[in-house]
Amino acid sequence: MRFATDTGGTFTDLVVEDDDGNVQMFKASTTPDDPIRGVLDVLQIAADQLGLDRADMLGKGDLFIHGTTRAINAIVTDTAAKTALLTTWGNPEVLVLREGGRIEPFNFTVPYPKPYIPRSLTFEVVERVLYDGTIDIALDEAAAIEIIAQLKVQEVEAVAVSLLWSVVNPIHEKRLGELLAEHLPGVPFTLSHEVNPILREYRRTSAAAIDASLKPLMTAYMETLEARLRDAGFAGRVLVLTSQGGVLDAADVAKQPIHSINSGPSMAPVAGRYFALADVGASDAIVADTGGTTYDVSLIRGGSIPWARDTWIGQPFRGHMTGFPSIDVKSVGAGGGSIASVDAGGLLSVGPRSAGSVPGPVCYGNGGTEPTVTDAALVLGYLNPENFLGGAITLDLEAARHAVETKIAKPLNLSIHDAAAAILDVVTENMVQAIDDITVAQGFDPAQAVLVGGGGAAGFNCVLIARRLGCKELIMPQVGAALSAGGGLISELTNNFRVVAATRTDEFDHEVARSALAELTSRANAFLANTGDQAIDSRMTFSIEGHYPSQVWDIEVPLPQSAIDGEAGVAALEEAFHQTHEKLFAVRDDGSPVEIVGWRVDVAVKIRSGEIGQMHNIAVAQGSENRRCFFRETGVADVPLVSFADMHEDSKISGPAIVESPFTTVVVFPGSEARKVASGSVVIEILGENA
Incomplete structure (x- = not known):
């Protein structure tokens, strides 16, 4: 038996899958003062409805998959730990200056954003490593110990360490970590070369700062979650949803909590892609997850889930950048509540x-x-x-x-x-505008995609949204009311590793490439060795980050093969870069070499079959066959009521009608027609001129 939970702003969702692949869904109110209590509450509801003792039910489980907004809420509400930053002498403004971007370049009435860690808690360490890794100024350990003493006096709760060129030579960062462990025991710290080894100074430092600030909170949360689940009777593996659309062991998330910032929303596109392909064979889809508080939208293009390289908490340039690419999910304040x-x-x-x-x-x-x-x-x-x-x-x-x-x-x-x-x-117009931002604004025609609706409140107006977008079909999955939790059931155990190693294709250094790929392979294999005996299959995907000479920004390009052998291998890599650049920017420079600055490996481990089973608790006890509803086309009229469970694959329901399950209500507006498909989803076709 497997459990997947998603703690939202209004409800805590639970999806339970038995050993035969059958799925049941449950909901309970989120308890903001103690989110884990809400998780235990929904588990109790599930046990009661299944006729089991909660401890006995949990004792049957082997996987518990959890999505939480704990990390993002701490950042947004400014309740993360009091954190200090240690940086190279002469470079204290890295979190203040950022990268210089502005949403409105000429609007000077907007105050400049405050740094994630204030200048009063930023300390300059005497040391200097050069771009090639050579040490220009050795670390002044005595001065560093004095700084640590100041941190103790100021009762700092976490420390971020980000030194210049530590991604090339991390010796000083590692030594500072040793000094912090010795002279400031019990206070967690993050070393930038470990959490986010990239060249971009602001992004690397911001990642280290955010990660460190979350460690006290998320370590306590993960330990408490596991302990309370153990006390409740669960003895299996606890996994946490990550911003990258996969899962990690709770202990690993506690070590690098920055991965949990978009824990819940990242799973909706995983589930949406599954249903778009399974139900209507669509490789292009818009996934809209309507919660009680937010409306989260994401896109599926050609069967792939786009990633956002610039991941911001809050508004771009006015919020804080995580420094990590993550699944591109746009959230707006629009939901059932x-x-x-x-x-x-x-x-x-x-x-x-x-x-x-x-x-x-x-x-x-x-x-x-x-x-x-x-x-x-x-x-x-x-x-x-x-x-x-x-x-x-x-x-x-x-x-x-x-x-x-x-x-x-x-x-x-x-x-x-x-x-x-x-x-x-x-609220429909607010939601459509959010979808336009990730479709029309990125050159994608939403009318060519299928809309997948998730969240308990999605059914109120998804037909209206589809009509406004010009979508011809709308999918409302059986597990749509808990779409993110459903995605958690089919998610894979994932991680990624990076190294910085520079070369260029016209002067290709094969030794640099071999060394970088060997290090990545070693780290990936170490991760795979600790994935446990539940792994069904695994894969590694290698990529490079690079640019044409004189370009400022890098793009990520998958390697055509895992090794780069001879001139043919370099030529294949160069061609892959040209193709990716042309796809992104509609231009390629065949005569130009490629400058490579970083190497990356993504590891994915399949721990389940990758299918979402049929739901078994979707019947609704209806007192009548009709209900009086208001539609602008009809006024107040008697409208037929249909239960999800009573629909058949060969039946079609013309709007206006109401399709109900215990967890969601789907409004089939006039001018649309609903049918059930093999997965149990309800597919609604937008008819005639409304399409």
């Missing part, structure tokens, strides 16, 4: 403020007073107030109606139904 309001000028807005899990939407009855997207959907008749989350929560329709009427309808002089529909229209 997004709050709707009317400003003094009579303008309706929805989000980014969210009611979250506490107090939640008005209809939850937990003290919320401001109408949300969920309240609007309830007012429109799309939700069954008696069977929300399988009956776990009874929704207060009258409270939702009152909130929408007093806060939205009356200020806008609209009927209550028109006001609720307007809330859906506005």
Whole structure:
């Protein structure tokens, strides 16, 4: 038995897979004060519904896969550890100057962003390593010990070490690590050449700073998670979702917690790619995961999940860069808990403020007073107030109606139904704009892709989104309400390793290449040796980072083969670079050599079959065959209700209709038609001129 959980801003999702591949889904409210309690709560709900003692259920498990927003929340809320930075003498401004970029170059009213670690906690270490690795100024250990004494006085909780050219010769960083361990015991530290060995000074330093600041929190979180799961009866392996779309052992994430920043959202595109291919044979897809707080969108192009090389926490240039490439997921403040309001000028807005899990939407009855997207959907008749989350929560329709009427309808002089529909229209437009940023803005036509909807609130308006984008088909998977957790079930154990070693193709140094590839292979094999006996298959993928001479930025190019032999091997590498450059920028320079600055290996280990099984707890007890719903095309009318479980592959349902499971409601708007496919997903076709 395997368990996959995803802790979101509103709900904690759990997907349970038995040994026969059957899948069941469960949800519980997230507990922000103690997220692990929410995990244990949803495990208890699963055990109760399965008729098992929780300890007995957990005792059957061999894998527990966990996605968490703990790391990103600590950074966004400025609650990470008090961290100091040790850097080379004369280079204290690296986190202040950054790389000089601005979103609006001529808008000088925007304050310059504060460095991740303040200058008051940045210390200059007397040492200097040159670009070729030679030591120009030896490390002054006495002065370094004095600095460490100051760190102790200031009660620093973590230390980041980032010295110039440590990626070429890390001797001084390693020695500082030894001194920190000796003179500041118990305080975690991060060495930049270990966490992110790249040339870019700001990115490497930022990665070290962020990683160090998360170590106290995430080490405690991972240890507590494992300990409480053990106490609850789980004896298997605990894995954590990473920003790179894979999983790592919890102990490895504690050592380098920067990998957990986008832990949950990175799994939605993994699941979305699976369903796009399995359900409609599409290699291009838009994956939209609607949570209670955020709307996360990602893209599948040609069967591949694009990566973002410049990964920012917050706005580009105004936030903080992680220094790591990660799966390209764009998040906006739009979800089921997004709050709707009317400003003094009579303008309706929805989000980014969210009611979250506490107090939640008005209809939850937990003290919320401001109408949300969920309240609007309830007012429109799309939700069954008696069977929300399988009956776990009874929704207060009258409270939702009152909130929408007093806060939205009356200020806008609209009927209550028109006001609720307007809330859906506005949040739909916010979501479409987010999708445009990763499609149209990157030269991709969304009308040529299939839309995959995930998240418990996705079904309210996914048809409207597909219609606005021009998509012809929409997929609503059975596990869509917990899409990220479902992706966790088919994720692979992944890691990557890098080395800096410079050469160029017209003066190719085969010894440099052999040494770099040998080091990467050794580190990859060491990782594979510790993956345990659950590995089914593994693969290594090598790549280089390089540029044409005089170019400033590098691109990543997969190696045509794992070894570069003779002139033919160099020519093949050069051609691979030309092709990649042409694909990215529509231009190639065949007569130019390639300057290589870095080498990388990605390791992936398959620990499961790679399939998501059929769900078994999707039946809905319906009191009637119809429900009164409002659509602009029909007004208030009786609309047929259909359970996910009752749909058959040979049946088609024309809109307007409502398709329900205990965890999500899919609104089949007029002008669309729904059918069920072999995987259990509901595929909705946008008909006629709406497509």
